[in-house]
Amino acid sequence: xxxxxxxxxxxxxSIQKKNIEGYKEMSEKMETxxxxxxxxxxxxxxxxxxxITVSYWESLESIKNWxxxxxxxxxxxxxxxxWYNWYNVKICKVEREYGYNL
Amino acid sequence: xxxxxxxxxxxxxSIQKKNIEGYKEMSEKMETxxxxxxxxxxxxxxxxxxxITVSYWESLESIKNWxxxxxxxxxxxxxxxxWYNWYNVKICKVEREYGYNL
Numbered sequence: 001x002x003x004x005x006x007x008x009x010x011x012x013x014s015i016q017k018k019n020i021e022g023y024k025e026m027s028e029k030m031e032t033x034x035x036x037x038x039x040x041x042x043x044x045x046x047x048x049x050x051x052i053t054v055s056y057w058e059s060l061e062s063i064k065n066w067x068x069x070x071x072x073x074x075x076x077x078x079x080x081x082x083w084y085n086w087y088n089v090k091i092c093k094v095e096r097e098y099g100y101n102l
Numbered sequence: 103x104x105x106x107x108x109x110x111x112x113x114x115x116s117i118q119k120k121n122i123e124g125y126k127e128m129s130e131k132m133e134t135x136x137x138x139x140x141x142x143x144x145x146x147x148x149x150x151x152x153x154i155t156v157s158y159w160e161s162l163e164s165i166k167n168w169x170x171x172x173x174x175x176x177x178x179x180x181x182x183x184x185w186y187n188w189y190n191v192k193i194c195k196v197e198r199e200y201g202y203n204l
Contacts, residue, residue, distance in 0.1 A: 009113060009194055011156055013146050044115050046148040054113055054154065080202055088201040092111055092194035099190040100182055 007041060009094050010063055012053045014087040023083045030075050037066045056094070063091060109143060109196050112165055114155045116189040125185045132177050139168045158196070165193060 016023070034040055034055065039062025045053040057063045066072060079087070118125070136142055136157065141164025147155040159165045168174060181189070 009111075009192065011111060011113070011146075011196075013156075044113075044152075044154055046150055046152055046154045048148055048150075050146075050148055052146055052148045052154045052156065054115075054156075084202065086201070086203055089199065090111065090196050091198040092196045094113075094192050094194045096193040097191065099188070100186065101188055 004096065007094050008057045008060060008063055009092045010055045010057065011090040011092060012051075012055070012087065014051045014053075015085045016047075016049060016051065016083055017085055020083045022078075026075050026078065030072060033069065033071055034066060037069065038062055040066070060091070106198065110159045110162060110165055111194045111196050112157045112159065113192040113194060114153075114157070114189065115192075116153045116155075117187045118149075118151060118153065118185055119187055122185045124180075128177050128180065132174060135171065135173055136168060139171065140164055142168070162193070 031043065034043065039058035041056035041058060043053065043055045045051070047053075057066070067076075133145065136145065141160035143158035143160060145155065145157045147153070149155075159168070169178075
């Protein structure tokens with residue numbers, strides 16, 4: 001257990017508006033961009049009307065850099081004005097992990 | 103910022119089998135039970151074939167108690183044998199949080 005290298009997770013929960021024109025293209029663009037960011041480790045995402053996207057990062061600094069990345073800032077503004085009724089962001093330190101694989 | 107009271111999140115990501123008979127009833131039962139646990143704060147869950155469920159807890163101890171709760175142990179065994187091809191559990195400390203509300 002002692003050699004577990006902690007990392008960070010950003011839990012993004014959201015409720016979308018009914019009309020989300022342009023959202024899919026932007027979402028794909030942001031996923032592509034995120035993968036290029038230093039410190040990006042991966043992403044899990046499931047969406048219905050409510051969505052949960054969890055992205056994983058090496059450090060708080062890499063999360064901050066992604067938050068301030070210029071194209072991503074534009075997307076965040078567009079998200080508030082056009083696509084989301086509500087969202088919540090939680091910055092978390094992953095302290096332990098286990099799994100099951102058939 | 104300094105008065106943010108940290109808490110814990112358990113990120114459960116999963117891939118279900120095709121036939122998940124009995125899953126829905128068990129899932130509802132576990133949600134009801136979790137709410138009765140000391141230290142339970144809430145839950146977000148979205149599912150397609152892939153699922154993400156994030157539950158929120160006051161402390162690591164409350165997470166451990168829930169993991170070892172007897173009905174929940176039965177459900178975990180049933181999950182491995184009948185419902186999941188794969189799952190992953192991450193125990194996280196929520197260090198910061200912000201949101202947007204239309």
